Amino acid sequence: MPTVIAILSIILIIAIWVISIQRKLVVLDENAGNAMNQIGFQLSNQMDALSVLIDYMKNNVKYENISNSETILSSRKAIIASSSPDDVLLQENSISDLLKFIARIAEQYPELKSDQIYITSMDTAQAFDNMVCTSCLIYNDSVAKLNREVRVFPTLIFTKLLGFQSREYIVKQTNLIKTE
Numbered sequence: 001m002p003t004v005i006a007i008l009s010i011i012l013i014i015a016i017w018v019i020s021i022q023r024k025l026v027v028l029d030e031n032a033g034n035a036m037n038q039i040g041f042q043l044s045n046q047m048d049a050l051s052v053l054i055d056y057m058k059n060n061v062k063y064e065n066i067s068n069s070e071t072i073l074s075s076r077k078a079i080i081a082s083s084s085p086d087d088v089l090l091q092e093n094s095i096s097d098l099l100k101f102i103a104r105i106a107e108q109y110p111e112l113k114s115d116q117i118y119i120t121s122m123d124t125a126q127a128f129d130n131m132v133c134t135s136c137l138i139y140n141d142s143v144a145k146l147n148r149e150v151r152v153f154p155t156l157i158f159t160k161l162l163g164f165q166s167r168e169y170i171v172k173q174t175n176l177i178k179t180e
Contacts, residue, residue: 018162021155025164028146032167033081035139036088039170040079042135043091046128047076050098053121057102061109085170092132099125136170143167 076094079087102122106112113119147166150159159165 018158021158022162025146025149025155025159025162028142028149029164032139032142032146035135035142036079036081036083038135039088039132039139040083042128042131043079043088043095044076046095046125046132047091047098049121049124049128050095050102053102053118053125054098056117056121057105057112060115061105061112085168088136088170095125095129140169143169 077087077091079091106118143166146164149155150164150166
């Protein structure tokens with residue numbers, strides 16, 4: 001009888017330990033997913049600010065080849081918790097292409113750079129780019145904590161069994177928005 005109690009106690013202790021590992025991994029994984037959602041939110045807002053500027057330019061600058069920007073805007077992809085860093089970089093590349101397009105138009109129409117809608121839109125896009133940078137730092141920090149926990153013994157024994165895996169980091173590029 002004491003042997004059975006000892007065995008059941010050991011099994012109970014192991015079960016409680018595995019449950020605590022699972023809960024910790026869930027929290028770390030959710031933190032990383034939430035940080036990715038924040039990146040998506042900021043990128044979406046940045047794209048919205050630039051869309052407003054493109055619409056304004058369509059109506060006021062009468063630039064003849066605005067379809068390039070519409071192609072870029074249509075490549076927009078929602079960044080969600082399960083998105084990869086590559087998805088984020090693709091979205092950032094689209095924004096960078098859109099910024100280059102806007103800069104080319106602004107060079108041809110210098111009065112555009114002094115227009116309040118242009119200035120406000122570019123300032124807003126810059127603010128969201130700064131928030132994306134901050135969100136990427138938070139994401140990478142969350143991923144570092146998750147990855148560390150996933151790779152540490154004895155947690156790594158149960159990581160695959162519990163359905164967790166490490167995540168990739170985001171290497172953020174800067175769009176360097178200039179409003180001058």
